[in-house]
Amino acid sequence: MKRPSKIRLGVNIDHVATLRQVRGGTTSYPDLMHFALEAVRGGAEQITIHLREDRRHIQLADLQLLAKKRPVALNLEMAASEEMLRFAKKYRPDWVCLVPEKRQELTTEGGLDVVKGAKRMSPMIEKLQRIGIEISMFIEPSREQVLASYEVGADAVEFHTGHWVLLKGDKKKREWKRLCEAAKLAHHLGLGVHAGHGLDPEHTRKIRALPELREVNIGHFLVCDALNEGLRKSVRRLKDVLEGK
Numbered sequence: 001m002k003r004p005s006k007i008r009l010g011v012n013i014d015h016v017a018t019l020r021q022v023r024g025g026t027t028s029y030p031d032l033m034h035f036a037l038e039a040v041r042g043g044a045e046q047i048t049i050h051l052r053e054d055r056r057h058i059q060l061a062d063l064q065l066l067a068k069k070r071p072v073a074l075n076l077e078m079a080a081s082e083e084m085l086r087f088a089k090k091y092r093p094d095w096v097c098l099v100p101e102k103r104q105e106l107t108t109e110g111g112l113d114v115v116k117g118a119k120r121m122s123p124m125i126e127k128l129q130r131i132g133i134e135i136s137m138f139i140e141p142s143r144e145q146v147l148a149s150y151e152v153g154a155d156a157v158e159f160h161t162g163h164w165v166l167l168k169g170d171k172k173k174r175e176w177k178r179l180c181e182a183a184k185l186a187h188h189l190g191l192g193v194h195a196g197h198g199l200d201p202e203h204t205r206k207i208r209a210l211p212e213l214r215e216v217n218i219g220h221f222l223v224c225d226a227l228n229e230g231l232r233k234s235v236r237r238l239k240d241v242l243e244g245k
């Protein structure tokens with residue numbers, strides 16, 4: 001039997017920064033680098049961050065520090081803008097994942113429209129690849145978007161799994177079929193197959209069956225689960241302080 005190839009785990013630590021930024025960055029905790037290293041100790045092969053235009057979580061200083069220390073590969077999710085291109089050229093992450101970005105959205109709600117943006121994205125991708133950065137496109141699992149990603153010269157596609165995760169019944173089955181077909185096409189064209197968004201343990205188990213999957217990027221569940229696992233101990237610590245221990 002053919003052994004399934006290894007799936008790389010990218011841990012997205014944006015929401016560690018979200019918790020810091022709700023106090024405007026005035027606290028020294030949570031320490032992003034500490035959590036990046038904890039993720040690596042747990043087995044993360046990549047650290048993923050999204051430097052958003054509105055800087056709601058990750059700040060430029062975080063990118064600077066992670067790029068310098070780089071305990072494992074660094075994957076920078078970013079909008080295809082001139083400002084972000086400058087940062088990527090300066091800090092040289094191992095991967096850039098191009099994502100769509102709207103200021104009002106709660107999270108990255110849909111995939112990138114590579115068909116529409118091809119003219120603008122192609123030269124950007126070329127400039128980044130010339131300095132050794134690999135490029136993935138965060139897209140919906142559609143034939144058109146996979147073909148356009150190939151046309152613009154990307155190295156990989158990351159399929160947006162967020163809708164599939166939320167769907168139920170027949171609609172979920174149809175979306176899974178769409179994901180599988182898009183993954184096969186991407187692989188056939190020589191593109192790496194990545195996936196991410198909304199993955200929890202149940203869907204992470206299922207996504208392993210996606211043809212040719214090489215990488216997943218997971219954030220929100222992991223940060224929430226870390227809170228679940230740790231709060232009792234943290235409360236105990238402060239109770240001890242209150243009790244003069």
Ligand code: PXP
Pocket residue numbers: 012014050077097099107108138158195196197198199217218219220221
């Ligand atoms: N991949 C991409 C391109 C994303 O934009 C995000 C969300 O920032 C993720 C993966 C991780 O999604 P989640 O936080 O839901 O696990």
